Amino acid sequence: xxxxxxxxxxxxxxxxxxxxxxxxxxxxxxxxxxxxxxxxxxxxxxxxxx
Numbered sequence: 842x843x844x845x846x847x848x849x850x851x852x853x854x855x856x857x858x859x860x861x862x863x864x865x866x867x868x869x870x871x872x873x874x875x876x877x878x879x880x881x882x883x884x885x886x887x888x889x890x891x
Contacts, residue, residue, distance in 0.1 A: 854881055854884075854885065857881070858877075858878060858881060861874050861877055861878075862874060
């Protein structure tokens with residue numbers, strides 16, 4: 842599903858997720874991270890098209 846010829850988008854998504862995961866310090870942040878990750882997955886599933 843990912844376009845291998847355009848790694849920039851997938852790298853950006855991974856970087857954003859990794860950066861947010863790295864910021865998990867308290868359990869109350871976990872819910873926000875999960876919601877953010879779900880948003881990214883939905884975005885990728887739609888291919889960024891509305």
